[in-house]
Amino acid sequence: MPGVSQVIPNAEKDHLVPQVLNIPEEEFNLEPLSRELIPGARLRTRAFIKVQDGCDNRCSFCITTLARGRGRSRPVADILANINEVVNDSSSNPSSAKEVVLTGVHLGSWGSDFSNPLHLSDLVKTILRDTDVPRLRLSSLEPWDLDEDFFSLWDDTRLCRHLHLPLQSGSADVLRRMARKTTPGAFASLVEAARAACPEIAITTDLIAGFPGETEQEFLETMDFVRKVSFAGGHVFTYSPRPGTAAESMPDQVPFPLRKERNAMVREVLFESEQAYQNHFINHTLPVLWESVTSLDSDIWHLRGLTDNYLRVSTQAPHQLWNQITPVLLTRIKDRGFEGVIPPI
Ligand code: SF4
CATH class of the missing domain: 3.30.750.200 (Transcription Regulator spoIIAA)
Known part of the structure; x- marks a missing residue:
């Protein structure tokens, strides 16, 4: 490929700078560049925690396996440490993330590559048991990775529906x-x-x-x-x-x-x-995590957020409720989302 001097595989991208500049790894302080947890587009209400990369499947339309390589799972301890870092005493810390989203290229295969294989359900149970994350959401899952037992996880209402x-x-x-x-x-x-x-x-x-x-x-x-x-x-x-x-x-x-x-x-x-x-869900009351807040007037706020079952909701309120989860009565559908009213406390 003319003009290409070096190809850095995806798995090596954290080491890209020392490789390109030809600096010995040990002389290069990765600290300022080490990847931070991605707090989500809207400040820190939702944190996306990548728990897995790559995929061992060969869906005939998909380039992922070629681009990302074989499936690799991150250890439980590292994932728990990440979650505790972003959740960080969520009940008393107003800026800690209220929702964690587990992501991966083939999330449902998490744990299958360990020497003592585990299943994603083991990870979810551990997170719910060992952290106080208010909401846990799963990103895309391939249907063949789940069985009926998996759905007992929803007995814990912190797992988003x-x-x-x-x-x-x-x-x-x-x-x-x-x-x-x-x-x-x-x-x-x-x-x-x-x-x-x-x-x-x-x-x-x-x-x-x-x-x-x-x-x-x-x-x-x-x-x-x-x-x-x-x-x-x-x-x-x-x-x-x-x-x-x-x-x-x-x-x-x-x-x-x-x-x-x-x-x-x-x-x-x-x-x-x-x-x-x-x-x-019209006329149902559901908890909403307020992710975006705009001041309309000195004492009126426009709030937008998501229910746990991924309904978009907006409302107006006299309080700035960013990064709080409150119940909302869903009154009508507008622009593929809901308008709602926060019941008086
Ligand atoms: S399971 Fe998903 S990531 Fe893997 S090959 Fe199929 S479409 Fe691609």
């Missing part, structure tokens, strides 16, 4: 070509088990429109499946080939305009189910 389970397609044949380790039937059973354990849980998803070889029939199967499962929301991606992936060279690539058309159609179905999920 939100699961993001990427489906990608509702057609068994397309899932096979994608090399996904699930089927529509297995996915539906998992969702059923999650809802049995935690009835109001928000289940969101990712879908790919126009995967190579996707026939009209297979696309309609996805539309039907999305209607049947009734997700609380999600993302639809128009398939685009990634160099070096198996899907790139698959036959019968779907013409781009048709991919876009299918994206719009499945997006609409997903939006309908999102609305149905939201409608259920």
Whole structure:
């Protein structure tokens, strides 16, 4: 590659400066550059803690395995230390994070690479037992990493009632070509088990429109499946080939305009189910973590935040409640979120 003098693998990026400048590692003080915990876009209300990197799967559309390498899990002790650092006595410290989000490229595989393998559920139980994090949220999880026992974790109400389970397609044949380790039937059973354990849980998803070889029939199967499962929301991606992936060279690539058309159609179905999920919560009172606060007047504040089941809520209040969790009566839906009223204390 002309102009490229050195390639630093992703796993080595923390050592990028000494490598590029050719400074011996021991002479280079990493302290000012060592990665800080990412407190989230909105100051410190939510902290994203990366507990895992890489992936051992080979989904045929995905470049991640090539880019990030094999799955690696961080030790429990390091994760607990990170969480205690950001939570830092949350009841008395107004600026400590009120929510921790566990992230990873393949989060559900956490612990499987240890010499004594563990499961993500072991990590979640330990965090809930050994820290006083007010809210714990899980980022995206592959459906084949979970079983029915996993949902007993929601007995602890600090675990946010939100699961993001990427489906990608509702057609068994397309899932096979994608090399996904699930089927529509297995996915539906998992969702059923999650809802049995935690009835109001928000289940969101990712879908790919126009995967190579996707026939009209297979696309309609996805539309039907999305209607049947009734997700609380999600993302639809128009398939685009990634160099070096198996899907790139698959036959019968779907013409781009048709991919876009299918994206719009499945997006609409997903939006309908999102609305149905939201409608259920009108006139319900839910706890909201206020993440963004704007002063409207000397004694009126505009507050925006999230419920534990990932509903966006805004309200006006006479108090500046940034980084506090308060109950809110959800009164109406506006702009894909809710307007609410904080009941008098
Ligand atoms: S889509 Fe997810 S599970 Fe599949 S290879 Fe990519 S990172 Fe791994």
